[in-house]
Amino acid sequence: MYVLVYVNDILVTKNNSDRVTAMLHQLSTEFSIKDLGPLDFVLGIEAHNHPKGMLLCQTRYIDDLLTRSGLADCKLLLTPMSTTATTSEAGGVPLKDVTQYRSIVGALQYVTLTRPDVAFSVNKVCQYMHSPTEDHWMLVKCILRYLKATRAHGLLIERSPDNTLQAFFDADWAGSSKDRKSTGGYAVYLGPNLVSWNLRKQQTVARSSMESEYKVVADASTKLFVVRIFIS
Template identity: 65%
Template sequence: MGFFLKRCTWNNPLGFKTQLVVIMFASCIVLYMVSSRLREPDFNDSHRNASSTISAILETLSAEFSIKDLGLLHFFLGIEAVPHSNGLLLYQGRYIDDLLHRAGMSECKPVQTPMATTTKPSEKGGGLMSNPTLYRSIVGALQYVTLTRPNLSFAVNKICQFMHAPTEDHWQMVKRILHYLKHTRSFGLLLSRSNDNRLQAFSDPDWAGSSDDRKSTGGYAIFLGPNLISWSSRKQRTVARSSTESEYKALADAAA
């Protein structure tokens, strides 16, 4: 999506292991500091130390560039940041509200799941949409929602496969996702404080899940400690001749 993220870690004199996360997008910069206790210092001293560190960084940047400090992070490119007792919660409630309004579904009924389990998506089925531009616009917006909603990656990947010639059946799939977003508007991604720096990856495919070309869809999720930091769901490039082959392809994508 055009983001740049950099993380650095150091032990400050107050006994905290401090992580500075820098997120850049176009002309916007987000500085986020996460401190975890190594011993029992005074919390107020730690807070003042973090604030002074960020102030020093902003002062250095302002000496070279024209910048404006917008204060504490609350809203960034459609993503709302809410302080949590265990870290920071990222969610897109306002963005989802705007998306439902654009689709004319602000008052739609909520559902519990983003996809039906009884039918498989296919290129064949239903007449062509009279307004394919609406389909492409809403699906493109749903791709942005997956920035904080990894649980939608599989469903959104499926509907993205029909952008060239969407049918009414495909539009019903999109509307099902919007109904689900109505139900889960406040769901998001929690970034937790943790000393755990272990990197763990999980992957899984649905062997021959596409009824059109028999290709599998693979997905992976990568965790740094308890935090989900990378995820994907996409159709594999070639047809897997066995479930084992599709598993290896999904594993290769996760390790790439």
């Protein structure tokens, strides 16, 4: 049985529904609780039944985010960022309202809980939080337009007896034009399911592409070890 607690929200799951019912009854004798039934919506994340398992998405959260940013009726975009245009930290017209930029970018970080496909682009706009410009805001709008086009996409958790652990990773070399630091990321799969991922700029400068790759290998190996302990 797994019990996930966040403040006053509790998720209980087990392969035996009678045991779950018994536990909820026992909790109700000690605390004032309300059974909301099967998982449907929690902490901004929607859970939908799928022929293969369960689909986790944030459609309503994305709609609210588009409304907050004034882009509810924006044009759709099929990629979260340009693959050719480059944006530096220096230059550009400073934003008049940096609060909106920081608020929207902060909210975008929460979207990556079910949308790892925007993790790289969100990581990029997070690097300009201290002094955003109009060019940086355009990058944010590209992400929002892409999310509007793919608002129903999410993370599929499949039913599978396969407990094989595997990880995929990659890194650029000196991708930042300002400090020459590299950006690396990894994705960890348990069977067919993506269970952990990470993408960030490396803290030190890599002197070769091999060194930047080795740093990502170390991060991915550590995460594999943690996941292996959790499932064993």
